[in-house]
Amino acid sequence: MIIFLNEKPIAIDDKLTLFQLRDRFKPTADILVRNGFPASNDVVVEEADHITLIRRGEKPPAEELEALMIARHTPGVHKKLKASCVGIAGVGGLGSAIAVALGRIGVGRLILVDYDVVEPSNLNRQQFFIDQIGEPKTEAMKANLKRINPFVEVESHQVFVTPENIPDLFDQADVLAEAFDGADQKAMLIEEFLSRFPKIPLVAASGIAGYAPSNTITTRHATKNLYLVGDGKTAARPGEGLMAPRVGIAAHHQANAIIRLLLGEKPE
């Protein structure tokens, strides 16, 4: 029968067990992942199983890296995400965390758009580093994603998003994440994008400042192809800043809504 060992199809005898497979192909492996989940007990390997054999702490050769990295991606899910493209409008508190989450889970292509550079006051919540201060956010995130998952294709544009450039920037996206800071920019993007691309889902955020209870952040279906994350009312203002935990919760609501849409499931 055929199974996938480190994502390569191989023929093995029926009734072979996981531990026998390890002993035959990589006796030093101490992490055995079967169909996206680490196995602790020996089991009989079944037809079409995805098995990955990893030695803890060992840096794999480049040609094996992707197979080992995707071992924890649920088979079937990863294939769809790998073939997908997500646009991220704004690479700040929301957008940087969305990019990292989607990069880690292996979305095939990300389009990052932001006009700004990394500055010290971003580091309270945004996924950048001190040595990146002054770099364009799009380039800094491209570099970070390369260190996290080099198998994601990242397209970056350091431009200010306007009604005129929205079609060119995002026409390849299967889903768009709205991750701007300003309320007027958020409204502009939704209006322009949904009127030009009514069939492409858009996941936006509003009401994410402060440290109000986590469960006040929700994902809701606002209209046809618009999904809204946040509490809908907590604006960033003097005395109520943007903070890593709550912005992160909202960003991950968005990222999860996006992958649900890519997998054909309802986000809310």
Place this chain on the structure above:
Amino acid sequence: MQIVLNGQSKEIAEALTLEGLLKSLELETAHVAVELNKEIVTKTTFSSTSLKTGDEVEVVHFVGGG
């Protein structure tokens, strides 16, 4: 006359425009995205779009932060 605003019935003045509706709701035009009968309406036409009985209006209001 009656319209449906964000899924709920609402009584408004005859021939009220979208701009007038937003004003009565005390919402900043620049911070909203509006759908009228399932179609996105662009801001430039808010003042020339008069509402009719039974219109379904979705107003999505954004606050800053990201």
